[in-house]
Amino acid sequence: MREIKQEAKKRTFLGLLLAVLLFFMVAAVYLLLFARDPLAPFSRSVMLVVTATILFCAVLFLCGLLLAILSIMQNRTFQRLGWLTGKTLFLLYPLVVHSGRLLHIAQEKIQHSFIAVNNRLVATRPQKTAAKDVLLLLPHCLQNDSCDYKITRDPANCRRCGKCQVPDLLDLARHKEVALEIVSGGTLARQAIAKHRPRAIVAVACERDLSSGILDSFPLPVYGVVNERPQGPCTNTRVDMALLEETLDSILQIRKGESQQNVVF
Ligand code: SF4
Numbered sequence: 001m002r003e004i005k006q007e008a009k010k011r012t013f014l015g016l017l018l019a020v021l022l023f024f025m026v027a028a029v030y031l032l033l034f035a036r037d038p039l040a041p042f043s044r045s046v047m048l049v050v051t052a053t054i055l056f057c058a059v060l061f062l063c064g065l066l067l068a069i070l071s072i073m074q075n076r077t078f079q080r081l082g083w084l085t086g087k088t089l090f091l092l093y094p095l096v097v098h099s100g101r102l103l104h105i106a107q108e109k110i111q112h113s114f115i116a117v118n119n120r121l122v123a124t125r126p127q128k129t130a131a132k133d134v135l136l137l138l139p140h141c142l143q144n145d146s147c148d149y150k151i152t153r154d155p156a157n158c159r160r161c162g163k164c165q166v167p168d169l170l171d172l173a174r175h176k177e178v179a180l181e182i183v184s185g186g187t188l189a190r191q192a193i194a195k196h197r198p199r200a201i202v203a204v205a206c207e208r209d210l211s212s213g214i215l216d217s218f219p220l221p222v223y224g225v226v227n228e229r230p231q232g233p234c235t236n237t238r239v240d241m242a243l244l245e246e247t248l249d250s251i252l253q254i255r256k257g258e259s260q261q262n263v264v265f
Contacts, residue, residue: 013113150246
């Protein structure tokens with residue numbers, strides 16, 4: 001059931017990306033075929049170079065999109081062409097969001113879809129990551145808003161009073177032997193990444209922060225887990241602990257005495 005929902009989510013971003021590329025290709029072909037005659041020879045040459053470049057880039061990005069779709073469908077990575085898939089998704093992300101706005105598709109829905117696509121592509125990478133190279137990055141809005149203890153500086157300051165999920169998250173990180181940081185924004189997140197220098201990140205946040213974090217960190221793989229917001233944004237948020245544990249298990253190397261779980265995003 002989770003897989004079916006994720007497939008539907010991925011279609012929003014991939015469909016919009018395809019629409020953007022087709023628009024540029026059709027526009028470039030139209031300009032090449034029909035809009036050159038009235039121009040002076042010099043302008044015509046410039047126009048030809050510009051439209052040919054746009055057409056070339058659009059075809060290249062279309063190949064990147066097709067590779068992304070093939071990766072998702074076949075659950076495999078095209079090692080040597082992975083850069084093209086990444087560049088296609090990350091360079092065209094702003095255009096996809098803008099085109100979605102024109103079509104009155106909620107930005108949050110597009111970001112959620114982008115995170116699902118990103119997670120699936122990252123999950124197709126065959127190599128697993130050692131626990132010491134994984135960083136679990138959490139937003140401070142998971143902390144109960146009446147709590148006086150500063151856990152962004154040191155998560156161990158949590159007194160485990162049970163008002164929020166922070167103790168469960170600390171236990172999960174300790175059990176999986178991964179580093180954990182609780183951050184209050186992009187600057188602290190970047191500092192945490194510079195401090196731990198991870199090879200993979202599992203991040204919990206809202207759609208907007210996860211999308212920008214994934215884009216900022218590229219090509220470092222970031223697995224995004226969207227938080228739950230029962231009291232609205234940025235206040236007493238929660239995370240699906242089972243999903244978070246599944247996500248960690250899916251990227252961690254199997255330790256002695258453990259069996260790998262089969263996980264879908
Ligand atoms: S569980 Fe920890 S972080 Fe959460 S409210 Fe209690 S002391 Fe604060």
